[in-house]
Amino acid sequence: MEIKLPLDAHLQAALNKVSAAFPELKLNQVLEAKIVVNQAQANLLTVNLAGKALTLQTPLPLPIAAGQSLQLQVVKLLPTPEFKLIAPALPANANPTTGGxxxxxxxAPTPTPLQAAVAGNPLTNLQLGQSVSAQVVSVGKQNVTLQLATAPPAGHTATDNAASRSLAQPIMLDSRQLIETDPAKPALMPGNRIELQLVKVGSQPLFSAKLAPADSGAELVAAAFKQALPQQSSPQVLLDRLDRGIGELVADKTVGETLKHLALQILRAIPDKSALFQPAGLKTAVAGSGLFLEAKLAQAGRQSSAPQTLMDDFKLRLGKFIAELALELKPAAAEHPTTSSTPLLTELLRQAEGSLAKLTLDQLHSLPKDDAPRQVWVLELPFLQNGKPDLLELVVEHERGGSGNPAGQNNWVVSITITPPELATIHCKLSCYDGSVNTRFWSESAETVEKINARLDYLRRQFEEKGLKPGFMDAQHGKPAQEHSPIASPQSLLSEKV
Structure with a gap:
């Protein structure tokens, strides 16, 4: 006969607790976990283990960062589960009490949302309707970890005092306690700065969460730029629309002759594809690309008359075109405020401003940088392909003199992107080192790569006929690596260092 002795109530509660948290937990079992929050001051680690967020008590503060992976071995189940940290291995001085x-x-016991053990927790001081600032650290399936601001001064909410944004210990809330006030602008996303407002008190208080207003200087500047600056667009978009709409523009008698003349000038200045194959034609296209307008203006200021290259500059013509479009669309400047061409003019103005913004950013990218080993120029050259506007993207790099570049040796890299008719987009990189010209092609079309490989010998003979020394040549499927792209976006359009 089997005899079952009753278990001690405390032991049964402990077993139930372990079974609920870890249904398959076994001694000496090795588990994978990831740190959510390291509350070093409170000797607490919040980890994600098998999809559950658990808080572990540490003997001393551990030098482990949030997001780092852990390996834990189960060494004890009752009355409280204990784990041994296997990885990462800590240095001996990180835990001197255990000798390394x-x-x-x-x-650790599951903390309540308003647990006072977390020092400086401003939620414990909140009254109904009061708010506090916080930053979302992580979002789990059932909980949200927040980095809260310190407790606001008496009589003030967290939004009333900028000093209240100093950060306190992270705290974890049940996701059911948070109500997003604006579903169109999700607030509970890692990295977001939010405002918490207490809307219901009790053992399980409720908080409304919304995105905090952009009140810092950097955020205000960024928002102002987004609103004030036109959206960048390729000049090909403008040229395509101008080419399709030039007939309508010229036929409209309500449109000023100056605007028509400027539009025709822009289209007529686009060189044919064959001109870019000649050194003189390519040099003229690069000089008139708009990238060097300010340098030519400075040169013209030192001369009695403006050079012809200045009058042919694309950026200068683009600026005149934008100014004339604005005058045409200004009701006080026209006898007929609305005409049949008004939608076209409005579209052309938006696209012209976008082209100017793109060109200006290319100029910023092309400015020399003191700490860069090479000078980089970023250009977009329009040309005519079968009578229609097309675009050649060009990046030219010149390696500056240094320890790795002997005196008198010119090292150049030219990156070209083009989409020929009936072919996929082709990326080409030509590099000149030690007098040899190395050429590499990329395309996402296997057929295009095959056609390029079949003509590499012809290209090699063309280089030799021009007096160049051909080096390495190949064509690959895919895109060129962008890890060291010279046209990566700048961190900021403004620099506080003057």
């Missing part, structure tokens, strides 16, 4: 041995981590 792996520390033991105990399962």
């Amino acid at each position: 041995e792996a520390p033991l981590l105990k399962l």
Whole structure:
């Protein structure tokens, strides 16, 4: 006969707790976990283990960052589960009490949302309707970890005092306690700065969460730029629309002759594809690309008359075109405020401003940088392909003199992107080192790559006929690596260092 003795109530509660948290937990089992929050001051680690967020008590503060992966071994189940930290291995001075041995981590009691053990927790001081600033650290399936601001001064909410944004210890809330006030602008996303407002008190208080207003200087500047600056667009978009709409523009008698003349000038200045194959034609296209307008203006200021290259500059013509479009669309400047061409003019103005913004950013990218080993120029050259506007993207790099570049040796890299008729887009990189010209092609079309490979010998003979020394040549499927792209976006359009 089997005899079952009753278990002690405390032991049964402990078993139930372990079974609920870890249904398959076994001694000496090795588990993978990831740190959510390291509350070093409170000797607490919040980890994600098998999709559950658990808080572990550490013997001493551990030098482990949030997001780092851990390996934990189960060394004890009752009355409280304990784990040994296997990886990462900690140095001996990180835990002197154990002589460098792996520390033991105990399962800590689940903290309540308003647990006063977290020092400086401003939620404990909130009254109904009051708010506090916070930053979302992580979002789990059932909880949200927040980095809260310190407690606001008496009589003030967190939004009333900028000093209240100093950060306190992270805290974890049940996701059911947070109500997003604006579904169109999700607030509970890692990295977001939000405002929490207490809307219901009790054992499980409720908080409304919304995105905090952009009140810092950097955020205000960024928002102002987004609103004030036109959206960048390729000049090909403008040229295509101008080419399709030039007939309508010229036929409209309500449109000024100056605007028609400027539009025709822009289209007529586009060179044919064959001109870019000649050194003189390519040099003229690069000089008139708009990238060097300000340098030519400075040169013209030192001369009695403006050079012809200045009058043919694309950026100068674009600026005149934008100014004339604005005058045409200004009701006070026209006898007929609305005409049949008004939608076309409005579209052309938006696209012209976008082209000017793109060209200006290319100029910023092309400015010399003191700490860069090479000078880089970023250009977009329009040309005519079968009578229609097309675009050649060009990046030219010149390696500056230094320890790795002997005196008198010119090293150049030219990157070209083009989409020929009936072919996929082709990326080409030509590099000149030690007198040899190395050429590499990329395309996402296997057929295009095959056609390029079949003509590499012809290209090699063309280089030799021009007096160049051909080096390495190949064509690959895919895109060129962008890790060291010279046209990566700048961190900011403004620099506080003057």
